[in-house]
Amino acid sequence: MKDKITHLIRSNIKNLKPYQSARRIGGNGDIWLNANESPISPLFKTNITSFNRYPEFQPNSLRIAYAEYAGLLKEQILITRGADEGIDLLMKAFCDPKEDAIIYCPPTYDMYSICAKIFNIRIKKIPTFKNTWQIDLEQIRLNLNKVKIIYICNPNNPTGNLISRKDLITLLKLTLGSVLVVIDEAYIEFSIKDSMVNYLKDYPNLIILRTLSKAFALAAIRCGFILANKEIINILNKVISPYPISTIISDIATQSLSYNSIQNMKERVLTINLNRNWLVKELKKINLVERIFNSHANYILVKFSMFEKIFNKLWQKGIILRNQNHKINLKKCLRISIGSYLECVNLIKEIQNFSNI
Numbered sequence: 001m002k003d004k005i006t007h008l009i010r011s012n013i014k015n016l017k018p019y020q021s022a023r024r025i026g027g028n029g030d031i032w033l034n035a036n037e038s039p040i041s042p043l044f045k046t047n048i049t050s051f052n053r054y055p056e057f058q059p060n061s062l063r064i065a066y067a068e069y070a071g072l073l074k075e076q077i078l079i080t081r082g083a084d085e086g087i088d089l090l091m092k093a094f095c096d097p098k099e100d101a102i103i104y105c106p107p108t109y110d111m112y113s114i115c116a117k118i119f120n121i122r123i124k125k126i127p128t129f130k131n132t133w134q135i136d137l138e139q140i141r142l143n144l145n146k147v148k149i150i151y152i153c154n155p156n157n158p159t160g161n162l163i164s165r166k167d168l169i170t171l172l173k174l175t176l177g178s179v180l181v182v183i184d185e186a187y188i189e190f191s192i193k194d195s196m197v198n199y200l201k202d203y204p205n206l207i208i209l210r211t212l213s214k215a216f217a218l219a220a221i222r223c224g225f226i227l228a229n230k231e232i233i234n235i236l237n238k239v240i241s242p243y244p245i246s247t248i249i250s251d252i253a254t255q256s257l258s259y260n261s262i263q264n265m266k267e268r269v270l271t272i273n274l275n276r277n278w279l280v281k282e283l284k285k286i287n288l289v290e291r292i293f294n295s296h297a298n299y300i301l302v303k304f305s306m307f308e309k310i311f312n313k314l315w316q317k318g319i320i321l322r323n324q325n326h327k328i329n330l331k332k333c334l335r336i337s338i339g340s341y342l343e344c345v346n347l348i349k350e351i352q353n354f355s356n357i
């Protein structure tokens with residue numbers, strides 16, 4: 001039957017290239033180093049057995065648990081379906097389509113621009129400086145007209161660097177009272193001292209995104225948080241869907257924030273950081289490696305000669321990395337999530353085999 005209905009699609013959606021998630025790209029194998037997930041899973045059980053009632057709008061015990069973990073009041077927390085929903089809700093609440101703009105600073109996480117395209121919000125792309133990956137404050141300052149939100153990822157995905165705290169504070173001062181600065185701290189547990197959470201009290205325009213998907217090893221449950229002053233949280237409460245967090249998810253998320261689970265998370269982070277240092281040390285010995293960027297997260301960005309052959313060879317061997325070659329200033333770069341020690345050993349072995357051919 002000939003399709004007579006899809007012409008109804010909005011033109012910005014018709015031309016949209018959806019987010020190329022690791023799961024969409026696919027692959028086959030045993031060693032998944034392409035989505036910055038935790039290689040090990042903590043074990044949780046749920047005792048919930050009845051499901052006939054809607055959940056709480058914002059599950060109170062989870063909200064309290066995360067507020068305590070973050071050192072904030074529960075009124076400063078909004079629970080979301082992953083940090084991805086946080087990115088989306090902020091645009092929904094603050095940006096007029098076709099009128100307002102966001103700023104983002106590539107190479108970085110793609111969802112800031114994809115989400116803006118879905119809403120038909122204007123995008124001002126202000127690349128970070130090549131190789132240092134620090135934000136270009138001067139260009140940001142010159143382009144603030146009509147901007148409602150600036151998205152900054154810290155530590156940045158996929159480059160792994162931290163954004164200078166001094167620059168972030170300059171940015172917050174520059175935009176105070178006029179623009180929201182959203183700092184995506186999806187990976188902050190790997191470098192927790194660099195969180196900007198203590199600045200929420202000084203800067204009402206600061207918003208922080210967090211997630212349980214990375215250091216907490218709970219990507220499957222889709223749970224994230226927006227941290228902000230309560231006036232902002234109250235605005236976001238107007239646009240979030242009626243019952244966003246299922247009872248099962250809030251139960252498991254709450255368990256993951258118990259004292260013992262947080263200790264376990266911190267131990268996993270230490271292990272991953274050690275594995276990362278080991279991997280960097282070994283990669284430095286390989287002559288196909290042109291550059292390894294310093295990382296403060298659970299992945300590293302590596303520039304290879306013959307990057308494509310390495311990527312494909314590893315792919316065939318069931319070791320799946322993330323190709324970043326198409327991104328601005330990332331020619332020949334692959335992103336490698338830090339796996340278990342054994343996975344790191346296997347990866348090095350395969351790259352060595354390849355470089356000896």
Ligand SMILES: *Cc1c(COP(=O)(O)O)cnc(C)c1O
Pocket residue numbers: 036081082083084085109153157184186210211212213219222223224
């Ligand atoms: C993984 C990731 C997210 C998405 O996190 P979810 O909570 O799983 O939606 C957001 N921002 C960055 C920078 C990420 O890498």
